[in-house]
Structures are given as C-alpha cells and as structure tokens.
Amino acid sequence: MNPILTPEAGQKHLLLGNLAIARGAIEAGVAFVTCYPGTPSSEIPDIFFQIEPETDIYFEYSTNEKVALEVGAGAAASGIRTLVAMKHVGLNVAADPLMTLAYLGVEGGMVIVVADDVSLFSSQNEQDDRFYGKLSNLPIMEPSSPAEAKEMVKYAFDLSEELKLPVIVRTTTRINHSSGIVTFGTLKTRVTRGKFIKDPTKKVAIPAVSRVLHRILLEKYDQAADLANSSDYNFISGQGKWGIITNGVSYAYTMDALADLNLGNQVAVLRLGFTHPFPKKLVQDFLRGKEKVLVVEELEPYMETEAKAAAYEACLKTPIAGKSEELFSRLYEFSPSMVRAKIASYFGSPYQAPIPIETSDLPDVPSRPPTLCAGCPHRSTLYSVKKIAGEDTIYPCDIGCYGLAYIPPLSASDYCICMGSSISSACGISRTTGRKAVAFIGDSTFFHSGMTGLVDAVHNKHNILVVILDNGTTAMTGHQINPGMDTKPLGRDKQRIKPEDVVRGLGVQDIHVVRPRNLKKTQETVKAAMQYEGVSVIISEEVCPLFARRIGEFPKRPVFQVDQDRCKNHRDCINYLACPAFYLEGEKVMIDPDLCIGCAVCSQVCPENAIRPVKKGE
Amino acid sequence: MKHTRIHITGVGGQGTLLATGLIGEAGLIAGVNVNVSEVHGMAQRGGVVESAVTMGDIMSPIVSDGEADILLSFEPSETLRSAAKCSKVTTVITNSRPLHPFTVAIGKGVYPNIAEALERMRKRVKKLFAIDANACAHEAGSILSMNMVMLGAMAKHAELPITPEHLRQAIKENTKAKFLDINLKAFDLGYDT
Numbered sequence: 001m002n003p004i005l006t007p008e009a010g011q012k013h014l015l016l017g018n019l020a021i022a023r024g025a026i027e028a029g030v031a032f033v034t035c036y037p038g039t040p041s042s043e044i045p046d047i048f049f050q051i052e053p054e055t056d057i058y059f060e061y062s063t064n065e066k067v068a069l070e071v072g073a074g075a076a077a078s079g080i081r082t083l084v085a086m087k088h089v090g091l092n093v094a095a096d097p098l099m100t101l102a103y104l105g106v107e108g109g110m111v112i113v114v115a116d117d118v119s120l121f122s123s124q125n126e127q128d129d130r131f132y133g134k135l136s137n138l139p140i141m142e143p144s145s146p147a148e149a150k151e152m153v154k155y156a157f158d159l160s161e162e163l164k165l166p167v168i169v170r171t172t173t174r175i176n177h178s179s180g181i182v183t184f185g186t187l188k189t190r191v192t193r194g195k196f197i198k199d200p201t202k203k204v205a206i207p208a209v210s211r212v213l214h215r216i217l218l219e220k221y222d223q224a225a226d227l228a229n230s231s232d233y234n235f236i237s238g239q240g241k242w243g244i245i246t247n248g249v250s251y252a253y254t255m256d257a258l259a260d261l262n263l264g265n266q267v268a269v270l271r272l273g274f275t276h277p278f279p280k281k282l283v284q285d286f287l288r289g290k291e292k293v294l295v296v297e298e299l300e301p302y303m304e305t306e307a308k309a310a311a312y313e314a315c316l317k318t319p320i321a322g323k324s325e326e327l328f329s330r331l332y333e334f335s336p337s338m339v340r341a342k343i344a345s346y347f348g349s350p351y352q353a354p355i356p357i358e359t360s361d362l363p364d365v366p367s368r369p370p371t372l373c374a375g376c377p378h379r380s381t382l383y384s385v386k387k388i389a390g391e392d393t394i395y396p397c398d399i400g401c402y403g404l405a406y407i408p409p410l411s412a413s414d415y416c417i418c419m420g421s422s423i424s425s426a427c428g429i430s431r432t433t434g435r436k437a438v439a440f441i442g443d444s445t446f447f448h449s450g451m452t453g454l455v456d457a458v459h460n461k462h463n464i465l466v467v468i469l470d471n472g473t474t475a476m477t478g479h480q481i482n483p484g485m486d487t488k489p490l491g492r493d494k495q496r497i498k499p500e501d502v503v504r505g506l507g508v509q510d511i512h513v514v515r516p517r518n519l520k521k522t523q524e525t526v527k528a529a530m531q532y533e534g535v536s537v538i539i540s541e542e543v544c545p546l547f548a549r550r551i552g553e554f555p556k557r558p559v560f561q562v563d564q565d566r567c568k569n570h571r572d573c574i575n576y577l578a579c580p581a582f583y584l585e586g587e588k589v590m591i592d593p594d595l596c597i598g599c600a601v602c603s604q605v606c607p608e609n610a611i612r613p614v615k616k617g618e
Numbered sequence: 619m620k621h622t623r624i625h626i627t628g629v630g631g632q633g634t635l636l637a638t639g640l641i642g643e644a645g646l647i648a649g650v651n652v653n654v655s656e657v658h659g660m661a662q663r664g665g666v667v668e669s670a671v672t673m674g675d676i677m678s679p680i681v682s683d684g685e686a687d688i689l690l691s692f693e694p695s696e697t698l699r700s701a702a703k704c705s706k707v708t709t710v711i712t713n714s715r716p717l718h719p720f721t722v723a724i725g726k727g728v729y730p731n732i733a734e735a736l737e738r739m740r741k742r743v744k745k746l747f748a749i750d751a752n753a754c755a756h757e758a759g760s761i762l763s764m765n766m767v768m769l770g771a772m773a774k775h776a777e778l779p780i781t782p783e784h785l786r787q788a789i790k791e792n793t794k795a796k797f798l799d800i801n802l803k804a805f806d807l808g809y810d811t
Contacts, residue, residue, distance in 0.1 A: 014639070014646045014654070039658055121657045145653075145677070178679040179642055179654035252653075252677035259675075337682030354684030356702040357742035363730030365699045368629065368719040370665035478658075574724045580664060583723035 002051045007187050015182040017175045018043035020146040021113055024153030025083045026057075028109070029188035032075040033059045034068040036448065037477040038087030039122035040176040041115035045085055046478060053491070056192050061474075061481045064419070064448040065090035069097045069112065076106040076166070077203065078194030081157055088116040088129045089418060093449065095132070100205045101166055102136045103213035105220070108194065109157035110166040118172045118298050119333040124399065124418055126332070128299035129170055133276030137221045140168045140276035141233065144251040146180040152233065152273060154185070159227070163220050168276075172298065174249040174333065225277035233273030234282055240266035242347055243286060243293040245303055247272045250296045250334055257340035261349050278306040284314040294346045295322035298334055321346060369407055374581040375597035377542030378402045378469050380516040382412040382440070383577055383605075385467055385538075388526040389438050394429050398422040398450070400442035401476045401544075402469050409578050412440065420449025427453070427462040436530060438465045443499055444474035444482035451502060457535045458507040465529050465536045468499050471544040479547045489551035503537045510536040517542060519604040545597050557598030558613035562589050566610035573602045573611065621674035622779055624772075625681040625703045628692030629717050630664050633765035636793070637690075638669040640769060641780075643788035645673050648780040655679035664720070666696060673779050688776045692768055693717045694732040694748070697739070707744050709776040712736065713768060714748040747775040754807040760797065763804035770808025782809060 003013065004023055015023065022044050025033070035045035048059040058075075062068035065086040072084040086094065091114050098112075114132070117123035133140040141156055143149035149171065156167040201209055228234060238258070244267055246254045251271045258264050270286045272279065287293060287307070295304040304322035311318055323330055327342050337354055344351035372379050382405050386395075397405055397413035398421065405412040415425055422439035430437040441450045446468050457464055474480040481487055487494040503511055510532045514522045522540070529536035548554040567589060574582050574589060579602060581595035591602075593614065603611040624641065628634035635656050645652030653676065656669040670681045683702045689710045691697035697712040704710060714732070721727035740746040749771045755764040766789065773782040786805060793801050 012646060014642045014652065042658070173657065174655060174679060177656050177658055179639070179652075179656075180679075181646055181652065249679070252679065256676055256678045335680065335682040336678040337685060354682065355705055356684035357704045357706065357708075357739070359701045362698050362701055362738060363735050364728075365695045366719050366722050366727035366729060368664075368666050368696075368721075370630070371720055373664065578720070578724065580720045580723070583718065584725045 001054060004047055005051055005055060006184065009184055009186045011184045012181055013184065014179050015146055016043055016179045017146040017149050017171065017177065019047055020150040020182045021153050021169070021171070022047045023182065023184065024150035025111065025157070027150070027185050027187055028081060028154045028157040029190045030081045030083045030157070031057055031190045031192040032072065032080045032082040033057060033085070034062045034072045034082070035085040036062055036065045036068050036090055037474060037480045038090050039477055040117055040173040041085050041087045041113060042477045042480070043176070044113060046480065049480070056190065058192070063483060065094040066097055069094040069101070072110060073097060073101050073106070075194065076108045076110040077104070078107065078196040080108040080191060080194040082108060082110045083113065084110070085113040086115070087123065088114055088127055089123060089125065090114070091129055091132055093419065098132065099136050100210070102138050103205060103210055103217055104203055105164040106160060106166055107164070109160035111153055111156045111160060111169055112166055113153070113169045113171065115176050116170060116172045116299070118174070121173055124416070126299065128302065130275060130302045131300070133168060137217050138166055138168055139163065139224045139228070139274065140170050142170050142248045142273055142275050143175055144248055144271065144273065146175065146178060147182045148273070149175060150182050155233070163224055165220055165224070172248055172333070221277055225280070228274040228277050228279040229281045231274040231279070234279050235271055236286065237269050237271065238264050239268045241291045242267045243270060243290040244296055244343070245270045245272060245283065245286070245293060245307055246296040247275055247303060248298065250298055250339065253334055253336045253339035254296050254343065256336055257343045260340055261344055261351060263343070263347065263349055267347065272303060275303065278303070278310070280306070280310040280313070283307050283310045284316065287311050287316050287318040287320070290318050292319040292321070294327070294343065295320060296328065296339060297322065300330055370404060371407065371580055372401065372404050373546060374579050374595040375545050375599040376401070377471055377516045377540065377544070378405070379410065379577065379579060380519065380599070380601045381467060381469055381522065381540040382410045384516065384519055384522040385438060385526050386410065386412050388523050389530055393435065394433065394437045396422040396425045396429060396437060396439045398439070398441040398445045400445050402440055402442060405440065409576055419445055420453055423450050423453035423464070423466050424456060426464040426466070427457050427460065430463045436463050436465055438467060440467050440469060443468060443470040443472065443484045446499060447483045451506065454503065454506050454508065454535070462535060463533060465538065468537060468539045470499055470539050470541045471547070473544050473547040475544045475547060479544070479550060489553060499539050503539070508535050508537050510534065512536070512538045514538055514540050515542060516540045517599050517601050519601065558615070559593045559596040559598050560591055560600065560603060560611050561614045562591055563610045563612055564588060566608050568608050570607050572605050572607060577602055577605050621672060621676035622687050623676070623681045623685055624671045624688040624690055625686040625700060626669045626671070626690045627696045627700045628667055629696065630667050632667070632692045632717070633762065634667045634692055635669060637765040637769055638671060640785065640788045640792060641671045643792050644780045644784040645671070647787050648784045650674060650779045651676070653677065653679035666699065668700070688772065690768060690772050692751070692765065694736060695730060698730065698735055701739060704739070704743050706742060710739065710743050710746040711768065711772045711775055712746070712748050713751040713764070715750050715752040745775065747771060749808065749811055751808065754811060755804050758804035758807055759800040763797070763800050766801045766804035767808035770805040771811065774809045
C-alpha cells in the first residue's frame with residue numbers, strides 16, 4: 001500500500017507540502033479528485049494518479065481547469081467530498097464556473113487548492129489569487145507549513161459542508177515544494193456513491209434563481225466571517241505594544257526574525273490562516289492599544305488594505321504599514337533575512353545584517369539556462385519550421401517545454417500569453433501583418449485550450465500554420481496523462497483522442513502529420529503548408545524521450561559521433577541545432593555519448609555528412 | 619536559537635533533490651525538526667537546481683545570503699554562483715569536478731579557473747572541502763551515486779545535528795534496493811576521502 005493511504009494514525013513522515021495536502025484530503029474522506037497539472041501544484045494530482053488503482057477514490061486529469069472544476073462541481077453537487085487542484089493561473093481558466101458555483105454552493109465538501117507561484121519559478125505571471133476570494137465571496141485558507149496544510153485541508157472540507165460553499169486553500173511554491181514533518185491522523189470513511197437531488201430553484205443559475213442565490217451567498221459570507229473571527233487558524237502569539245499581521249510562509253520568516261531580534265516580548269503576532277472573509281473584528285481587537293502594526297505578506301497588500309479598512313471602521317488610529325518603498329515589495333518572494341531587516345527597521349531594533357563573503361573578485365560564472373533535452377523532438381521540429389518559414393515569420397508560442405524555444409539559437413518564440421494563446425494570437429497577428437503566422441503548441445495544451453482558437457481560425461478564415469508538437473505526454477509538469485496519448489503503458493485504459501482527428505473534425509482542410517526526426521520530409525511539409533492560403537496544421541509526432549525511458553519504451557539506438565577526418569568545422573550542428581550533447585574539445589566538435597540518444601537529427605544537418613553512428617566495437 | 623541552515627546547489631540530473639530529501643529524512647530519524655525546500659518544474663530542465671534544509675529551532679525553509687552554515691555544492695562553478703550564501707562561519711563542501719554548461723561546451727562562454735577561485739573562497743569561509751565526487755562515485759560502482767558521495771563528505775566535514783549513521787539509515791530506507799550497496803559504498807567513500 002502506498003504509505004500516503006495508511007490508516008494508522010500517529011506515524012510521522014517527512015512530507016512535501018503537496019503530499020501533505022493530499023493526505024489531508026484522504027484523512028477527510030475525499031472520494032473525487034480532479035485537476036489540470038501545473039507547477040507548483042502537480043504533485044497533488046500525481047499522488048492520486050499513483051494510488052488510484054488501490055483505492056476507490058475517483059481521479060482524473062481533466063482537459064483544463066474549468067473542466068476540472070465543473071466535473072468536481074457535479075460530484076460535490078451529488079454529495080461527494082471533492083478536491084480540485086490547479087496552479088494560480090489555472091483559476092483564471094476556471095473563474096467562470098467558480099463565480100457561479102459560489103451561488104449554487106455544494107452538498108458534499110469541496111476544496112479547491114490553488115497554488116500561487118510567487119517569484120515565477122515556472123509560470124507566466126505571479127498574480128495573487130487571494131483576490132478570487134473577494135471576487136467570488138468564497139472562503140480562503142492559507143497554511144504556513146506542510147503540517148498545517150494537512151490539517152487545514154481536512155478542516156476545509158468540514159467548513160465547506162458547514163457553509164455549503166466551496167473553500168479555496170491557497171498555497172505558494174514555498175508551501176507546495178517544502179517538506180516538513182507531518183503526523184498522520186485517522187481516516188474518515190469515504191463515501192463514493194452520491195445522489196443528485198433535483199432542486200432547480202437552487203441549482204439552475206438562471207436570472208430568477210441567481211437573484212435569490214446571490215442573497216444567500218452574502219448570508220453565507222457573513223456566516224463565514226463570523227467563523228473566521230473565531231477560527232483557531234487565526235491566532236495570536238506573543239504580546240507587546242507592537243504588532244505584526246502575517247500569513248503563509250511569511251509567518252515562518254516572521255517568527256524566526258522575532259527570535260533572532262529578541263523582540264518576542266515586544267511584538268505580538270497575529271497569524272491569519274482563514275484570510276477570507278477577512279476576520280475584521282479579530283483584527284480590530286488586535287489593533288486596539290497597539291502603537292503600530294506591520295503587515296508581512298508576499299505579493300499584493302490584501303491583508304494590509306483589509307486591516308486599514310477594518311481600523312477605519314472602528315475609528316482606530318493605529319498606524320499600519322506593509323507595502324512601501326522602504327518596507328515590503330509587491331514583487332517576488334521574501335527571504336528570511338529581508339523580513340528580519342524590515343521588522344528591525346520598522347520597530348527600530350538594532351540589527352546587524354548577515355555579511356556574505358566578498359564575491360566581487362570571484363570569476364564570472366557562465367549562465368546555465370534550462371534547455372531542451374538532448375534528442376528532444378521539439379528541437380527538430382522548431383529547427384525545420386524556422387529553416388523554411390524564416391526569420392521574418394512571427395511565431396506565437398505556448399506553455400510547455402517548447403517555451404524554451406525562446407532561447408537562441410532556436411529563437412522560435414515571439415509571443416506568448418497563456419495556455420492556448422498561440423493559435424488565437426496568431427490569427428490576430430496574421431490578419432494585421434498580412435503574413436502567415438506560425439503557432440507552436442503542445443498536445444496537452446492543444447486539448448487544454450488550443451481547440452477553441454483553432455475553431456476561430458477555421459471559421460474566420462485566418463491564414464495561419466499551427467504546429468502541434470505532439471510528444472505523447474504532458475512533459476513539462478511531469479509526464480501526466482492527456483487526452484491525446486496512449487495510456488496503456490501507464491496501466492490505464494483511457495479513450496485516446498488523436499489530435500489529427502480533432503483537427504479534421506474542427507474543419508481544417510490542410511492537415512499534415514510528420515515525424516520530426518526526418519528533417520527533409522518535415523521541411524517539405526512545412527514548405528507546402530506555408531504556401532497554403534488558410535489554416536494549415538502540422539502534427540509533429542514523436543514521443544518525449546524522457547517519457548519513453550520512464551515507460552520502458554526507449555528504443556536502443558546507436559549513439560552518434562563526429563568523424564574528425566570529415567568535419568570541416570562548419571558547426572551548423574552547434575550553431576543552429578544546439579543539442580546539449582555537443583561539446584568542444586579544443587576546436588574539435590564532439591558528441592557526449594552519455595547524453596546522445598541516437599536521434600540522428602544532427603547527422604542530417606551536417607553539410608559534410610561527418611556525423612555518423614558509433615558502430616559496435618568502435 | 620540553535621539551528622543549522624544548509625544550502626544545496628547543483629545541476630539538473632545530479633541528484634541534488636534526492637540528497638536534499640535524504641538529509642531531511644535523516645533529521646526525521648534523529649528526531650530533529652527539519653524543513654526542506656526545493657523548486658520543481660521549468661527550473662529543472664538542465665538548469666541550476668537549488669534546494670535547502672534547515673534543522674533545529676527554526677521555521678524558515680530557505681536560506682538567505684550570508685546565512686548558510688553549510689553550502690553543499692555538486693558542481694564547482696555552482697559553488698561560486700552560490701558564494702553569496704556564505705559568511706566567514708560557513709563550511710563549504712563542494713564537488714571539484716566541473717560540469718560545463720552548454721554555453722561553455724560550445725565555446726560561447728568561459729568556464730572559470732576553478733582551483734584558483736575555490737582557493738580564494740577557502741580563505742573567506744570557516745572551511746572549504748573539495749572532493750572529486752565523480753571519481754568516488756565511479757569507484758563505488760555508478761556515477762549516479764555522486765550525490766551519496768557528497769552526503770558522506772558533508773557528514774565528515776560539516777557540523778550537523780545528525781550523525782553519519784542517521785544519514786546511512788535514511789539512505790537504507792529511502793533509496794532503491796538495487797542501488798543500496800553502491801549508494802552506501804559511495805557514502806562511505808565520501809566520508810573517508
């Protein structure tokens with residue numbers, strides 16, 4: 001049995017925040033889990049995928065976050081405890097159902113875990129999803145550690161059923177991807193079979209119904225506010241004439257800072273874990289009698305603004321500070337020493353900042369940017385398309401490994417907004433520039449939100465080429481299942497929907513399927529597609545080598561070497577293809593046999609035919 | 619406040635995250651409070667991988683500049699890149715074997731003179747121990763055990779709230795049975811070198 005499922009309570013485990021969240025849901029008796037994977041949330045669904053064969057918990061990787069939330073809503077409406085997980089920008093995709101699901105409410109507890117990527121480790125923006133609480137009126141909870149995340153998720157299910165509302169658990173990368181010691185609790189009995197009770201006057205969001213439901217939502221909001229004011233997750237530690245209000249991982253930095261600065265008996269800390277509805281009364285009580293209060297929170301001044309409003313309503317003059325030039329930034333994540341320095345400066349405490357060693361005379365270190373793997377089929381496709389379509393063509397790109405096409409020498413990403421945007425933005429670009437634009441999109445992203453853009457392109461007769469980089473998996477986030485792939489190697493029996501069939505069904509006339517490692521054929525195909533007036537789609541099919549290795553279907557091929565007698569040092573291999581298996585030994589181009597996977601693409605690029613397979617015994 | 623802050627750095631594929639997790643597991647075995655922090659996703663694709671372990675009376679899971687008690691680095695140019703994490707009380711444990719970034723490999727960047735740079739660093743920190751961990755890993759039986767060599771070297775040369783035996787136990791409980799002998803041998807080679 002996977003240890004995460006163990007029914008025994010009391011065991012201590014070192015658990016990743018995301019796994020602690022999963023365990024919390026399991027302890028709460030979750031029976032239905034949906035998601036779209038996205039860093040830093042992906043390990044939550046991935047563990048449910050792993051344990052699915054040994055439990056009766058239903059799990060799916062949904063097509064996108066909107067679908068995940070709606071599938072989950074159906075389960076929760078049928079009385080089943082449901083977990084929906086996504087990254088912060090995923091909630092933008094799911095915002096439509098979120099807003100009205102708040103009106104409808106839920107029967108079974110529903111927890112929506114939303115993982116904010118502060119500092120953009122792996123995201124296109126660093127939006128603060130706490131504002132979805134204000135927008136939707138739904139409760140938000142924010143843990144400060146993996147151990148607390150487990151308890152909070154468990155409580156969030158109870159809260160959800162008490163209020164009959166979905167509850168958002170908002171985390172940040174430093175909670176999702178931190179591990180801490182977590183003590184397992186008992187498991188609540190799972191209820192996996194639901195019953196949908198018809199009640200159109202409460203469950204069908206038409207104007208006449210929603211007018212009533214909006215009023216009910218605001219009543220629930222008031223009820224939630226009362227609960228937030230008395231919640232154990234909103235607690236005060238220490239005492240003193242000064243105060244700090246903090247949340248999430250900032251609480252850890254704050255507590256360490258106060259210990260380091262010996263301010264424990266001068267500064268009281270109000271840690272907020274149930275942050276929306278904002279516990280106004282609790283905060284007013286905290287502010288009363290304080291000389292001044294500092295708000296320590298990453299990203300936007302959500303708590304700070306709410307605390308100031310709460311102070312105004314209670315006619316309190318307590319100075320409240322947080323975001324400013326001198327104090328905290330709205331950009332990027334905090335660090336322990338930065339928080340310590342700001343606390344010291346705000347409360348006028350003597351403080352010696354840590355002194356890093358002198359580094360100015362240490363040599364510059366060459367950058368080490370992430371790159372497409374050796375033998376990655378995306379590289380071959382991007383290379384071929386650019387070779388034919390040229391430097392002047394505009395290449396809108398999408399979200400996935402191929403986003404690394406941004407980096408030279410491929411430089412095949414000119415515009416990228418969000419999931420699915422490559423196809424639709426290509427339409428606007430081609431229409432206004434009068435040139436065929438070329439969109440790159442992966443298989444999972446195509447299913448996520450590329451299909452609707454393609455319908456637009458066909459219907460409105462745009463002139464674009466869409467290149468679907470079909471590597472048979474959702475590679476960037478850890479090789480999750482998507483609708484286009486064969487799931488049998490992973491021991492699952494999902495219906496496969498081939499991108500080619502979808503594209504044909506959506507009315508595209510000019511469809512090509514290529515194997516990107518055949519450069520000549522691929523380039524001929526690109527040439528034909530570029531000459532076509534209208535919507536062309538090229539599906540470039542080649543499995544991700546990392547995934548192939550994982551499922552044990554990695555073909556054994558000879559690795560390649562550079563024939564030094566034939567090599568004339570054109571270096572097209574390095575300058576245009578830039579596979580990381582290449583290196584220079586003096587002036588000689590070499591191939592690292594440990595990295596080469598034998599894809600043979602570079603051998604087709606070399607003008608001297610100097611790259612050839614290593615023969616047995618060579 | 620008694621605590622230990624370890625900053626760990628290396629290159630994607632070197633097994634830094636497994637090593638990071640094992641330090642955490644050793645803490646759990648030893649009954650010491652541990653916080654482990656890592657970053658997944660885009661950051662891993664052949665790029666720099668940084669992680670951290672803090673132990674003892676501490677809640678923050680990451681290490682600020684100038685505050686590492688230990689810098690554990692799997693690649694020497696990454697040791698230099700993370701030098702600002704160190705202060706004069708830091709113990710640096712570094713692999714001495716370069717792994718050239720692709721930019722350098724194709725002649726579009728210059729790899730620094732590592733020996734000279736590490737000597738400079740050595741004078742500014744409490745202790746700097748450099749080990750050819752790749753060589754030890756090969757000796758143990760697999761280059762993949764390089765991370766275990768580094769754990770062994772850290773267990774020997776750095777002050778930790780856990781013992782080498784806790785780390786060995788963590789390796790036994792958390793690495794694949796098939797590689798256990800190699801991993802333990804690699805750990806011991808790192809410890810004894």
